[in-house]
Amino acid sequence: MEKNKKDTLVIGGHEFTSRFILGSGKYDPELIKAAVEHAGAQIITLALRRVNSFSGNILEHIPEGVTLLPNTSGARNAEEALKIALLAREAGCGSFIKIEVIHDSKYLLPDNYETAKACELLAKEGFIPLPYMYPDLNAARDMVNAGAAAIMPLAAPIGSNQGLATKQFIRILIEEIDLPIIVDAGIGKPSQACEAMEMGADAIMANTAIATAGDIVAMASAFRDAINAGRTAYLAGTGRVLDKASASSPLTGFLAD
Amino acid sequence: MTEQRTDHMKYMPGMEVLEDSDIGDRVIAAMKAYDYDKYTASDVKRALAAEYLSPDDFGALLSPAAEPFLEQIAERAKTETGKHFGNSVLLFTPLYIANYCENYCIYCGFNCHNKIRRAKLDSDAIRREMEAIAATGMEEVLILTGESRKMSDVRYIGEACRTAREYFKNVGVEVYPMNTDEYEYLHSCGADYVTVFQETYNSDKYETLHLAGHKRIFPYRLNAQERAIRGGMRGVAFAALLGLDDFRKDAFATGMHAYLLQRKYPHAEISFSCPRLRPIINNDKINPKDVHERQLLQVMCAYRIFMPFAGLTISTRERADFRDHVIGMCATKISAGVSTGIGEHSDENENEGDAQFEISDGRTLDEVIEGIRRRGLQPVLNDYVYIQ
Secondary structure (H helix, E strand, C coil), X not given: CHHHCCCCEEECCEEECCCEEECCCCXXXXXXXXXXXXXXXXXXXXXXXXXXXXXXXXXXXXXXXXXXXXXXXXXXXXXXXXXXXXXXXHCCCCCEEEECXXXXXXXXXXXXXXXXXHHHHHHHXXXXXXXXXXXXXXXXXXXXXXXXXXEEEECCCCCCCCCCCCHHHHHHHHHHCCCCEEEECCCCCHHHHHHHHHHCCCEEEECHHHHCXXXXXXXXXXXXXXXXXXXXHHHHCCCCCCCCCCCCCCCCCCCCC | CCCCCCCCCCCCCCCCCCCCCXXXXXXXXXXXXXXXXXXXXXXXXXXXXXXXXXXXXHHHHCCHHHHHHHHHHHHHHHHHHHHHHCCEEEEEEEEEEECCCCCEECCCCCCCCCCCCCXXXXXHHHHXXXXXXXXXXXXXXXXXXXXXXXXXXHHHHHHHHHHHHHHCCEEEXXXXXXXXXXXXXXXXXCCCEEEXXXXXXXXXXXXXXXXXXXXXXXXXXXXXXXXXXXXXXXXXEEEECXXXXXXXXHHXXXXXXXXXXXXXXXXXXXXXXXXXXXXXXXXXXXXXXXXXXXXXXXHHHHHHHHCCCCEEEECCCCCHHHHHHHXXXXXXXXXXXXXXXXXXXXXXXXXXXXXXXXXXXXXXXXXXXXXXXXXXXXXXXXXXXXXX
């Protein structure tokens, strides 16, 4: 099936060969270019707040051809997310937008209800919304119906590097949602990124794990390799060997005709 | 002499078209692409080991390559049934209220050219039948008619549902496919699940078997479950009459139909039925596509493993021992106290109309309950509440 085709990630009609989405926060801007290149990333997220604080300079550090994924961080509800998205568009950041709606300053957990509303508002404005969300199936369905182009469930609280704490729930989204599932937030190590990809996630978004590594460039490469390995394993179909057929048939011995 | 027949793919006047739905097309495309000969033992093993099964895994379990693994498939099915349904087995009785039919389906005892005694119970007779069934302790009834809009119109079926609500906690209908607003009406009368057998998903074959009548219109039947869900029905049941055409392809299409609708309408309750045409025993021409008990069990277990949360009803056409063995393994629902004739439940009613098919398990409710208990399972008469 899929195995013989070119394996690409399609989001909102746009095609990518890389399945690693890199965050741009917490870096020295000088290192962003090197990180993007070693990660093989084609999409980089960008907080609009930072675009403003750098007066556009951060954009200069992002290599040509990389798709910008501005986020709405700072939004506390759907209306604020829309305002930030419109500002991002004005700033020339394109149509992709990662919806982040958070009104909890301690854990920074996304508000699924407002996020679904924001998806609807932004989709109507012609954006390609990628909602960052807590992995809840009903909320994800609401976001799909509201016009999301991908779903970005968190693996663990943002910045926590705790790995796939929500694994079973992300797994349900992978099974049930017919859009790309991009695991976002909480991934601390390449092995965790690999595990998520092996399970069938379509892409990984990471920032802190790389930005706080001893060697940013080396860690970006390690993530790239881990994500590719996980993807290849997923496509290969993980093999398990069952016991050979048993001689007795306790369950099927009754069959006639 | 060639007779000009109605185009079976063209809707008749009054039939609702779901312009915005691609489910039917997707089911047919999936069935056409399904090549069961490509699967190997290792595909079957992988499917059996997968936590969640993909449609491709489902295809592997239905393939000839899976036949040597039937015992392991049954084990996995039993585990899934236990996880999702515990020890419970639901009971129901079908009630045939009319056997008039406007269709010419060459394999069916009710077809309009078959010279059988036709009957339609009036409201008093329906009430007597329901009283008699309810007196056995049964709490769920499935109302059936032959497929005649003229003789068993929607109002008539609706009234039967209203009466049924007085005697039963759960009311289903297995009648001709109808439009969304008609399903909505039946739901308002107390019906909450709809069973429609597609018979075969191969439209070319379908055309040769359904020579006349509304039933001839293949896509209208194919979209019945979606209209029923839109009409507010809680549950829908799917089935192919295995053995009419290539049973593996039909079973795959049935599973895909249920799978795609459940994804689109995640709130809908899904169930399967597994009727089959029996192969002729001692036939010299053994057909590899015949559905023997082994193949039937393979299909039932494949449904169970692919959609472990779905209900699965075991037909009264099967013998009692088969039925007793598959409950708890893959089937979750079993009929009891069955009569497929018209007006046979109440002593006061005359046996007015002939049966659609011969049943193989004529046990009463008490006898079936006893059979369930003997297997260490729990008979459940109702697990449901109707909300209008």
